Amino acid sequence: MSEDIRALSAVLAADPASLVYVDLAEALRRRGDLDQALRVANGGLARHPEHADGFDCLGRIHAGRDDLPRAREAWGRALAVAPDHLGALRGMGFALYRAGDARGALAVLERALAGHPADDGARRALGTVRRALGMESAVRPADRPVEQGARVAVETAVPAPPSPAVVPATAPGAPSVAAAGAAASAAAGAAAELPPVFRGFEGATADILLFDDRGLVVAGGLGGADGVDVSALAAAGLAGVSSEAGRTAQYLALGAWTAIVAEADRANLVLAPVGPGALLLVRRDRGVPVGLALRMAERAQATASAWLARQDA
Amino acid sequence: MSPDLERALDRISRVRGVRGSMYVAADDGIVVARLLMETVNGKAVAALAASLARKVEGAAAATGAGRVRFLQMDAADGTLLIAPAPRDLLVVTLADPRVNVGLCRFEMMRAAEAAA
Numbered sequence A: 001m002s003e004d005i006r007a008l009s010a011v012l013a014a015d016p017a018s019l020v021y022v023d024l025a026e027a028l029r030r031r032g033d034l035d036q037a038l039r040v041a042n043g044g045l046a047r048h049p050e051h052a053d054g055f056d057c058l059g060r061i062h063a064g065r066d067d068l069p070r071a072r073e074a075w076g077r078a079l080a081v082a083p084d085h086l087g088a089l090r091g092m093g094f095a096l097y098r099a100g101d102a103r104g105a106l107a108v109l110e111r112a113l114a115g116h117p118a119d120d121g122a123r124r125a126l127g128t129v130r131r132a133l134g135m136e137s138a139v140r141p142a143d144r145p146v147e148q149g150a151r152v153a154v155e156t157a158v159p160a161p162p163s164p165a166v167v168p169a170t171a172p173g174a175p176s177v178a179a180a181g182a183a184a185s186a187a188a189g190a191a192a193e194l195p196p197v198f199r200g201f202e203g204a205t206a207d208i209l210l211f212d213d214r215g216l217v218v219a220g221g222l223g224g225a226d227g228v229d230v231s232a233l234a235a236a237g238l239a240g241v242s243s244e245a246g247r248t249a250q251y252l253a254l255g256a257w258t259a260i261v262a263e264a265d266r267a268n269l270v271l272a273p274v275g276p277g278a279l280l281l282v283r284r285d286r287g288v289p290v291g292l293a294l295r296m297a298e299r300a301q302a303t304a305s306a307w308l309a310r311q312d313a
Numbered sequence B: 001m002s003p004d005l006e007r008a009l010d011r012i013s014r015v016r017g018v019r020g021s022m023y024v025a026a027d028d029g030i031v032v033a034r035l036l037m038e039t040v041n042g043k044a045v046a047a048l049a050a051s052l053a054r055k056v057e058g059a060a061a062a063t064g065a066g067r068v069r070f071l072q073m074d075a076a077d078g079t080l081l082i083a084p085a086p087r088d089l090l091v092v093t094l095a096d097p098r099v100n101v102g103l104c105r106f107e108m109m110r111a112a113e114a115a116a
Helices: A002-014 A021-031 A034-047 A052-064 A068-081 A086-098 A102-115 A120-132 A175-191 A231-251 A290-312 B003-013 B042-063 B101-114
Strands: A207-212 A217-222 A257-264 A267-273 A278-285 B018-025 B031-036 B068-075 B078-085 B089-095
Touching: A002 A021, A021 A034, A021 A052, A034 A052, A052 A068, A052 A086, A068 A086, A086 A102, A086 A120, A086 A231, A102 A120, A120 A231, A207 A231, A217 A231, A217 A278, A231 A257, A231 A267, A231 A278, A231 B042, A231 B068, A257 A290, A257 B042, A267 A290, A267 B042, A278 A290, B003 B018, B003 B031, B003 B089, B003 B101, B018 B042, B018 B101, B031 B042, B042 B068, B042 B078, B042 B089, B068 B101, B078 B101, B089 B101
Parallel strands: none
Antiparallel strands: A207 A217, A207 A278, A257 A267, A257 B068, A267 A278, B018 B031, B018 B089, B068 B078, B078 B089
């Protein structure tokens, strides 16, 4: 990877107008050097202000920085230039979904799949969004190419940006969560199940959810009132709560936030960080005292933390 | 500030460890009434609390938990408590980390009723 970056840097230095800036920015992004990737992408786009691939790459970089408004803007500009740009459509679907606009994400991803029916990533993302919306079938038969129909996997992660290879980097210092997330996705694809991290806990797969700070489900699960799995939708929304809590704690000089407890009409929710980059939600009936729900969450937190450490070992 | 709201905030502020409490417009995070220690930036607390409450409300809906009635954010150096009140208001309290949350909650719920 470093050699690629060196080679691409040399090409760009020799010809600053080269479109290779996209490849260089992408390589830097994958390496996790998001600041440098951003500089390269912006530099290239200053010379090529109508370059859809450049804006698509810029969108992924912003998403990696957890700056979804800018990511969305970048993908929007890519689509203004090239309305059928697959990467930008998938990216926009991801951004809309993360923003809680599952209907908007659905429309964009359907457009992506209509234009690129063989794209497996768009199909999986579309399936996830449909499930989150409670649609009966995760993937409509018409969306499945005949030769791939048997391989359509059930997964419970939010739609990922453009491709597995270009999923925005997890927060620095959280490789275990990324690895666990990948393992969870693989497990989901293979057996339609997430890792049994919370085995033995009440509501292990319906009321306890482990996810990462980008809103990707890692383990556990969350069922909706009608029995539909809402893990992906909840993880996407709760990741936003986590970043808001971090911002609030920082501005008010409260130190690191340790838990958020929400007493709601039908349930009590406890949200807690589990090491860098991972979050835990425990949902308990409204009748369960808040103090008890907090203690349950502490136990689940310790279990999740130990599991993540094992994934990292 | 109306005497009722003033009394309600005063009761909250008498709980040991409370740094301040206020009524905040839920929509835009503007302070409606407040009783704070001098060191507390009321505008910042109000804006951030309203924003956090909105985020949690949306996420709670996604989890099927329904409408949020009370919100508590624990942090290493403080606790932020939020209770929705009538007329699109929030009762917001900033307190020490070891504050008696149960007592705060009780007084905040009374304060929410006082806003009706």
